[in-house]
Every structure is written in structure tokens, then in C-alpha cells.
Amino acid sequence: MDKLLESETNKIEYKSLKKVFGNNSNLKDLAKTCVCMANAQGGYLIIGIEDKDKLPPSTQTIDQEELNKIIKTLRSFTDSVGLVNPEIKKHDNGGEYAIIQIYPSLKTIATTSDGRVYIRIGDECVPVKGEELTRLAHEKGAFQWELVTTRYTINDVPQENIIKFTDDIRNSDRVSDFIKDKENYEILEHFHLIDNGKLTNLGILWLGDYKQRGKLNYPLTIQYIVYNEYEEKIRKIEWNLNQYNPKELLLEIEKEAIELNYSFEIPNGLFRKQVRHYNKAVIRELLINAFAHKSYTISGDIFISVYKDRLEIKNPGGLPLGVTKDNILHQVHRRNPKLIDTFKALNLMESEGSGYDLIYEKLSLDGKRFPDIESDINYMKVTIYSNIVDEDVLQILDFLANHYQLTQKEIIALGVIIREKKISGFDLARILQLQDDERLRNWVSGLTNKNIVLTEGRTKGLMYMLNPKVISSMEHNLKPSLKTMEEHTLRALIKEDLKAHPKSKISEIHQRMDGLDIKYLRRVVYKMYEEGELEREGANKNMVYFLANKK
Known part of the structure; x- marks a missing residue:
């Protein structure tokens, strides 16, 4: 079965044969769908599939000439919509269906023949008007910043930067052997860091020195600001000298932003669990997203603001048209696709479309609320919170x-x-x-x-x-474990207890481990003393135990 039928996405639209052929067809509505997809990321129109079943009727047939007429009519109902590669396929059940590919309109705005503009958001087709139309025109007319060539050649950049980048590529488990076996120059070409011997803006970002990066119109610059409980600035670090490539900059931020490593302890059954204020994987994904989706054609730093209860990351450039705070978990739109390709190849970001999945998953596991997202035409801000909801x-x-x-x-x-x-x-x-x-x-x-x-x-x-x-299972799982606990687990628990309560009697340790057999506890404590893990002082009923001071 064709992989396109396995799941519906924002790049696939199913249409019943009844809506395309015959007296009940509505080709103007179908043309609107084509415009929607062209103004977004393109996709596939699958004709002859019932949306609810994902299957064509087993006796269904489609005539090639009729399909050609439909495509001709759709082209007459639309402007700047590329309808290509029509193909009739047979499903495993014997029924036929048709696939038509719709190209994204990269430089122009697709419209219906009566001048209306639509865009696909999620699986809905919505009209574009007013300010959104201006924004769409801006995005369609924008040049691809990454691929603009500079006056610098491969010989103008430090050779160690080239070796560092290509070595990282060859050591990545996300890059095929076909790419790894290429010469350094070919690897740089493959990732669009050079074009006909000239470095692109993307190449300068990865391979250039601080002077060359400084000549980019709007290079990658960061401000890290920490606030106290009164929201007064108490610490600030700026990375604006352009001495780092994106990977080095990420690692430098992770090293210097010590406030992002804070954690607190919560009870976890018999032990205590350390929970970070901000999950490390979430921070990295948000930082890489800010690097990758920042607009490099407008002025502005990336701001990392750390407050008492929250972390805010703000980057220049709003969410791409079609992506909103209410669908970001499922939408994929690549503002800087070649930069994103390098991040993915170097294992710096999740594979396409899974970044916010990861963020939501980690926040769920840590008992945190989901991120707040705020976006305007010129900026995007993501806020995550340190506190555990429950x-x-x-x-x-x-x-x-x-x-x-x-x-x-x-x-x-x-x-x-x-x-x-x-x-x-x-x-x-x-x-x-x-x-x-x-x-x-x-x-x-x-x-x-x-x-x-x-x-x-x-x-x-x-x-x-x-x-x-x-x-009930949780409670059942915890209580019997005190009586049937394996010895290595009990040893760890005794160490934790004596770390918090040094010089304790066995009876005192037992009181803090309600439900544990005291004979079992006494036997393990004696064994730990004999093996040198514990020390003791006093005699008989006054004997107390504490952790051995190992040199």
C-alpha cells in the first residue's frame, strides 16, 4: 500500500470520488484546497479515498482522460498553483485511486481564479486577509538568507574550522556513509556552506572567524539575563563578539548559564528525587529552535531571561504563517531549512517535526505545565515554568x-x-x-x-x-517492598538515612523505615559494619552507627 495512505497530515488531503466526478462534484471547492496547500508547504491530493476509511471502494476505477480533464479544470480555477505528476494507482483491495502532487508556491501567492487567497493551517483551509496577506507576501518575497553567497572563498576561512565541521559530520550517526565518504569540499557543498567556491552566509556562520561573522547583516547574538524575585536584573552575559559557530555557542551557553542547572528535591518513595527547574533536553531544544527559526534578515538578539519561577526565550521573527500557538505541536515549517539540516545532522536537534513533541513529553514527565507561546510578526517568545504543578x-x-x-x-x-x-x-x-x-x-x-x-x-x-x-498498584508496590526489599536496595537506603541522620541507633533507623523487618535491618547493618561501609561507637543499647570516612 502507498505510504501516503498510512496517515493524514497537513500535506495530504483525501477527496471522495463523488466530490470530484459527476453531478455532485464541486471543483471550485477543490481548487480552494489546492490554493491552500500551495500557499503552505505543498502536498498531495488523493482522489478516490474516503477520509474515514483511508480505502478506495474495491470496485472503484478511474479513467485517465477524465482525470486529465479534472486537472485542466483545476488549473483554470487557480493561479500560481503547480499541479503535477498525476498518477492512477491500484490499492491492495483492488480499488483505484489517483494522486496529484501540489508544489508549494515559493515566490508568488497562489490564488483562486476570482482572486481569493487561502492557506492550510493544520487540516483546515482558511482565508488570508489584511495584515496576514501582507505577511504572506513578505514571506513569499523573502530571499533565502542562508544561500546568499559572500565574497569569501574556502581559502579565506580557518582550516581548523573546516576540519572541525567535517569531522563532526563524519562522527554523526544521522549522516549516511555516502555523505561521510565524500571529500571535505564535497561535504561543505552538500550542506550548502559553499557554492561554486564561495562561502554562503550559512558557511560564514559555521566556518568563518569572528571578523567574517561580524560582517553578516544580523549574526547570531545572545543576551542572557537573570532576574531576582523583584524582577530586577542581577546578572547578564552577552555573546555578541561572533567568536563561536552555532554548536560552540550552544555549548558555551549551557556552560555559563548556571541558573538553568538548579534543581530541587522531592520525596520519591523511599528515597528523594532531584528534579531540575528546567529539563536539560527542553532547554537545548528551545535554544536550538531559537537559533534555527530566528529571522536572520531583521535586527535583534536572542534573549534568554531567567526569572524566579520561569524561563523565557525570545527570538527575532514571529512564527511562520500557518503555525500558531494552538497547532505548534503538529505543524512543521522551516524558516531556515539548510541551517536546520546541519543541526539535525550534528545531533543538535530532534528530527523534523518532533521538537515540540519532545518538549511536551519531558515537561509531562517532570509534572510541569506546557509552554506558553507568544508570537508577533517580529518576534516569538516561549515561556516554561520551574514549579511542579502537582x-x-x-x-x-x-x-x-x-x-x-x-x-x-x-x-x-x-x-x-x-x-x-x-x-x-x-x-x-x-x-x-x-x-x-x-x-x-x-x-x-x-x-x-x-x-x-x-x-x-x-x-x-x-x-x-x-x-x-x-x-492502588502504586501503594501496593511501595509498601511490600519494605519487607521484601533486596539487600543492595536496603544498603543504599541505610546510607541515605545515615547521611541525613548520622550516629543513629538501629532502632532509630527502623522507626524511619516503618514496615521493615528489624531482624533483616539489623543483619544488613552488621554486615555493612564488618565490610567497612559503616562505623559505630558506644555499647549495647547505646551503640550508634554512621557512615565510614573512606580515604
């Missing part, structure tokens, strides 16, 4: 992640369901930025099949909630 959510998710194999989608959905206690399908779909029930089922069906999540009601009254047996 420690119970963190404990439950931690337990489930350790006892079940959960997908990324399931973890994200589960985080919402546990946090809300009980949530309607409508609200869950809204939070997960899903457009219909079918897509929501893809996110939660695994959870209901595993009996982790229960449902109540039907259709519009459908509710999701955590199965109460999960909580």
Missing part, C-alpha cells in the same frame, strides 16, 4: 513510565489526564491541539487498551480519567 502527578507518571512501555504521545496525553483528574474528550483534544476524535483516539487508545485510563460516557459526553487501580 507532585502526585510526577509520582504517578514516574511509576507508570517505569512499569509500562509508553509512547511519546501516550506520556503527553497521560500528563494532561492525571493533572486534570477527569477531562472531556473535547478539552483533551483542544489541549493536545488535535482537530478531531479520530486523531485523539490515536493518542489515547493505547492507554485505554492497557487499562491505565478509563472512559465514561460517549461521543460529546466522553470523559477520560486515570484508572483508580493504578493508585
Whole structure:
């Protein structure tokens, strides 16, 4: 079966044969769909597939001449829309369907024949008017900054920078052997760092020295600002001398931004768990996103602002047209595609389309709220929060992640369901930025099949909630473990206890481990003393134990 039929995305549109051929056809509406897709990222029009079934009727046939007429009519109903590669295919069930490719209109605005402009956002076709039309015209007319050649040749940049970049490429598990086996010069050409011997702007960003990077109109510059509880500036670092390539700059920020490494302790069963204020993987993904999606054609630094309760990352250039705070989890739009290709090849960012999936997953696992996103035509700002919404959510998710194999989608959905206690399908779909029930089922069906999540009601009254047996399992899992705990686990627990309460009697340790067999505890403590892990002083009932001071 054709891979295009496996799932619907914002680049695929299914149309029943009835809407294309015959008396009930509506080709003007179909032309509007073509305009939508052309103004976004292009895609495929699949004719003869019922959206709900993803299958053509087994007896369905399509005439090539009729298909050609349809394409001719669609071209007459549209302007600046590329309809290419029409093909009739046969499904495994015997039915036929047609695929028409729609090219993205890179430099012009696609319109219907009566002058209307539409764009595809998610799986909806929406009209473009007013300021949005101006923005679309600006984006279509913008040159691709990365590929503009400079006056510098390959011989003008430090050779060690070339070697460093090509070595990193060859050491990456995301790059094919076909690319790795190329000469250095060919690798640079492949990643568009050079063009006919001249360095591109992208090449200067990666390979140039600080003087050459400084001559870019708007190079990659960063301001890192820390605020106290009164939101007064208390620390500031600027990276504006252009001495680093993007990877070096990322590592330098991670090293110097010590406030981003803070964490707090929370109870975790018998031990305590360290939870970072800001997950390291989330910080990296947000920073790389700011680097990759910054507009390099307008002035402005990237701002990293650290407050008492939140982290804000703001970059020049708003969200691309078609991407909003309400669909960013599922939309893919590449403002600087060649720069993004280098980030992906060097393992600096998630593969295309999965960046915000990762952010939502990590925030769910840490019991944090999802990011707040603010965007204007000139900037985009993402805010994440340090506080845990509910420690119970963190404990439950931690337990489930350790006892079940959960997908990324399931973890994200589960985080919402546990946090809300009980949530309607409508609200869950809204939070997960899903457009219909079918897509929501893809996110939660695994959870209901595993009996982790229960449902109540039907259709519009459908509710999701955590199965109460999960909580019972958690309690059952923790309490018996005190009696049946393996020795190595008990040893670790004793060390943790004596670190917090040095010079304790065995009876005092036992009081803090309610439910543990005291004979078992005494036996392990004696053994740890004999092996030199613990020391003791006093005699008989006054004997106390403490950690050995190992040299």
C-alpha cells in the first residue's frame, strides 16, 4: 500500500470520488484546497479515498482522460498553483485511486481564479486577509538568507574550522556513509556552506572567524539575563563578539548559564528525587529552535531571561504563517531549512517535526505545565515554568513510565489526564491541539487498551480519567517492598538515612523505615559494619552507627 495512505497530515488531503466526478462534484471547492496547500508547504491530493476509511471502494476505477480533464479544470480555477505528476494507482483491495502532487508556491501567492487567497493551517483551509496577506507576501518575497553567497572563498576561512565541521559530520550517526565518504569540499557543498567556491552566509556562520561573522547583516547574538524575585536584573552575559559557530555557542551557553542547572528535591518513595527547574533536553531544544527559526534578515538578539519561577526565550521573527500557538505541536515549517539540516545532522536537534513533541513529553514527565507561546510578526517568545504543578502527578507518571512501555504521545496525553483528574474528550483534544476524535483516539487508545485510563460516557459526553487501580498498584508496590526489599536496595537506603541522620541507633533507623523487618535491618547493618561501609561507637543499647570516612 502507498505510504501516503498510512496517515493524514497537513500535506495530504483525501477527496471522495463523488466530490470530484459527476453531478455532485464541486471543483471550485477543490481548487480552494489546492490554493491552500500551495500557499503552505505543498502536498498531495488523493482522489478516490474516503477520509474515514483511508480505502478506495474495491470496485472503484478511474479513467485517465477524465482525470486529465479534472486537472485542466483545476488549473483554470487557480493561479500560481503547480499541479503535477498525476498518477492512477491500484490499492491492495483492488480499488483505484489517483494522486496529484501540489508544489508549494515559493515566490508568488497562489490564488483562486476570482482572486481569493487561502492557506492550510493544520487540516483546515482558511482565508488570508489584511495584515496576514501582507505577511504572506513578505514571506513569499523573502530571499533565502542562508544561500546568499559572500565574497569569501574556502581559502579565506580557518582550516581548523573546516576540519572541525567535517569531522563532526563524519562522527554523526544521522549522516549516511555516502555523505561521510565524500571529500571535505564535497561535504561543505552538500550542506550548502559553499557554492561554486564561495562561502554562503550559512558557511560564514559555521566556518568563518569572528571578523567574517561580524560582517553578516544580523549574526547570531545572545543576551542572557537573570532576574531576582523583584524582577530586577542581577546578572547578564552577552555573546555578541561572533567568536563561536552555532554548536560552540550552544555549548558555551549551557556552560555559563548556571541558573538553568538548579534543581530541587522531592520525596520519591523511599528515597528523594532531584528534579531540575528546567529539563536539560527542553532547554537545548528551545535554544536550538531559537537559533534555527530566528529571522536572520531583521535586527535583534536572542534573549534568554531567567526569572524566579520561569524561563523565557525570545527570538527575532514571529512564527511562520500557518503555525500558531494552538497547532505548534503538529505543524512543521522551516524558516531556515539548510541551517536546520546541519543541526539535525550534528545531533543538535530532534528530527523534523518532533521538537515540540519532545518538549511536551519531558515537561509531562517532570509534572510541569506546557509552554506558553507568544508570537508577533517580529518576534516569538516561549515561556516554561520551574514549579511542579502537582507532585502526585510526577509520582504517578514516574511509576507508570517505569512499569509500562509508553509512547511519546501516550506520556503527553497521560500528563494532561492525571493533572486534570477527569477531562472531556473535547478539552483533551483542544489541549493536545488535535482537530478531531479520530486523531485523539490515536493518542489515547493505547492507554485505554492497557487499562491505565478509563472512559465514561460517549461521543460529546466522553470523559477520560486515570484508572483508580493504578493508585492502588502504586501503594501496593511501595509498601511490600519494605519487607521484601533486596539487600543492595536496603544498603543504599541505610546510607541515605545515615547521611541525613548520622550516629543513629538501629532502632532509630527502623522507626524511619516503618514496615521493615528489624531482624533483616539489623543483619544488613552488621554486615555493612564488618565490610567497612559503616562505623559505630558506644555499647549495647547505646551503640550508634554512621557512615565510614573512606580515604
